[in-house]
Amino acid sequence: MQSAVLKGTQSGYEVILNESSSLEQINIDLKNLLNRLSESNLKKSEDIKLNIRIGNRLFSQEQKNTIMENINSYHGLSVGHFMSNVLTKEDAEAKFKQKYIEPMSKTIRNGQEVNIDGDVLFFGNVHEGGKLFASGNIYNMGNIKGIVQAGYPDNEDKLIIGNLHNAQQVRVGEQYDIVSDNPINNKESTVVYVNDLHLLSYGKINELKEINPKFFNRIGGII
Amino acid sequence: MGKAIVITSGKGGVGKTTSSANIGIALAMMGKRVCLIDLDIGLRNLDVVLGLDNRVMYDIVDVADGRAKLVQALVKDKRFDDLLYLLPAAQNTDKNAVNQEQVKDIVDELKPDFDYVFIDCPAGIEQGFINAVSGADGAIVVTTPEISAVRDADRVIGLLEQHPLKESPNLIINRIRTSLMQDDSYMDIDEITTHLGINLLGVILDDDKVISTSNIGKSIVMDPDNPTAQGYRNVARRLEGETVPLMNINNSVKKEGFWNKLTHLFSHKK
Structure with missing residues (x-):
């Protein structure tokens, strides 16, 4: 199973990251996904915001940054926000x-x-x-x-x-x-x-x- | 093992020293062994009120600094056969001359030999107050039916509640003037007690004799018929665990009876 899956919803595009995959695997799969996406017939002028769904886990700011860098390196793509099902105790x-x-x-x-x-x-x-x-x-x-x-x-x-x-x-x-x-x-x-x-x-x-x-x-x- | 009780008020001049002396004497008259500690260092006068000022040899600072032994500094009141003692305060130093541990050590050393150790606290809430409270098991807060005294008592009770003693504090309302009791603006006893929210240990009527007796080194509490003395004796009995009903302070206020009113009415009509 792919650790990064793209999904279109009513509110825009979402990237769903498998919560049991390692970050390395996610970054590799994400790259593959984005490569395919940029090759496909998307209008290049359109800026696309991707929301990232990370399931039942929390990413540190550093981990988020690597994913954001990965996505931002592609022209016309940017990160909306990270969505997690869990909260820290403090929050x-x-x-x-x-x-x-x-x-x-x-x-x-x-x-x-x-x-x-x-x-x-x-x-x-x-x-x-x-x-x-x-x-x-x-x-x-x-x-x-x-x-x-x-x-x-x-x-x-x-x-x-x-x-x-x-x-x-x-x-x-x-x-x-x-x-x-x-x-x-x-x-x-x-x-x-x-x-x-x-x-x-x-x-x-x-x-x-x-x-x-x-x-x-x-x-x-x-x- | 005796009990150490601090007598405090926050405000000055409400009768801490007078109350200390009178309650101490009342308990001594009941056959209890009592030691009074004057912690109003620099402005001592518990010795004067007790008429023991000419017998002071050493004081609490001498004891704390090791210049004298505790037994040497204790002044015996000869009127009460080996029952009432005073540990006087120093006059030539300030309130920082002793610290909390020293006061606590002295109080702990006295407790096994006495039934009651009363600590006369200086006015204010600074070092002197902290010292006085540190050795105590319980507290008596003295107030008068005046707004300023009640506010300060409230403040002091707040401080006592922040660092609770073994027993919760008790209240004495001092200097009640019966002539003013019917005045609406005069704070009444129930009002003060509910406001402060602590147990009322006693009410003491104001009497000119309190001053005249203490001026000659005697204490009002030794007068068998005086209502003020009765108040202090009741406090002592309550400390001993007796249930004593609150004195009826309205006794001396004469209320106009029905027949009097009637005669007044008719005399007006004439």
């Missing part, structure tokens, strides 16, 4: 983190600072002078009397949702508000977000659709 964790919401029940006292990578569902207490920073959104069901920041340090797409009228400061990305200067309604949960003018704004939960349609869509709301 997998990062992907997991993106979707994960960290539940937290903790008392953050005066002078303490808690940093969270991703979203947080908060059930604890932030005392006056305590700081809760999350790189993602903050969903608060606890008691916040200190400082909270979503999108830490500078991501302004993030939201803070929950009861925030006791907080000292609310911050989203680089925007902040001193709550006592700008009191928050204490009857309902508030959505704190950064609007198109890069100003911190406050809305109600049932306005989420207008505030951040992307987010609303992602969490299952129908626009």
Whole structure:
């Protein structure tokens, strides 16, 4: 069986590399394949992008480079991207983190600072002078009397949702508000977000659709 | 083997030293062997509050540096038959004169001989605080019903939680003024306790006598009828594991009864 096979799909040409073949064998077979391809009646003016499917394995950047060099040496051919069925642990964790919401029940006292990578569902207490920073959104069901920041340090797409009228400061990305200067309604949960003018704004939960349609869509709301 | 308890607050002037002395004495009166360590190096005054300042020969820095043996530096309080001792702080050095290991060694050396070793912590959260905490098994955080004291207590509890001691910290709310209890802006005990989220060990009423007695080297806790003294004695009993109900601090606040209200109403109409 050939270790490199060319296949045409709806999205263009794909080179499928056999996952059990050695890299040397692949490079030899790839050369043969490309030689035949360049001899065939392809229009020479047409630039062809080849996507490389590598199956259930991972190539290092070096290994990818040898394949890319091999392909690039033929006129009119270039590499689109490598597609693998597997992920490194690091990438997998990062992907997991993106979707994960960290539940937290903790008392953050005066002078303490808690940093969270991703979203947080908060059930604890932030005392006056305590700081809760999350790189993602903050969903608060606890008691916040200190400082909270979503999108830490500078991501302004993030939201803070929950009861925030006791907080000292609310911050989203680089925007902040001193709550006592700008009191928050204490009857309902508030959505704190950064609007198109890069100003911190406050809305109600049932306005989420207008505030951040992307987010609303992602969490299952129908626009 | 005794227990070492650090008495701390973060903020100064809330009554750490007074509380150390009074709780120590209360336990000594219950027949426990107690040693008080003053770690407020440079600004010692636990010896003064106990009326032992004229008996100090060596201090904790002398012990740490090996100039004196621990037993030589201990000052015995003669009022309590071999039950209450003080290890005084030095006055001519700063708080960096001893380090954590030295304090820990001294506390560990004292624990087998005493039921309780109380460590009077200096104000602040710097080296003095770190030293005081390093040898302790438990902590008593003293605060007053003032926002600044409660904030500092919160900070200190946070620090204690980051490096947990064997036992979780306890709270004493000191200097409660009953005359202000009905004022809405006055922080009440439940509010402070729920906010700080640690076990309440006792509440101590404010009393002018606390100052007048300590000025003459006596301690309020020895007064049998005083409510402040009662507060300290309750703390001591709770430390001993007794269940003592919280003192009713509203006792002295007279509430207007139904009949009084009625008579007021009629007297207005006249």
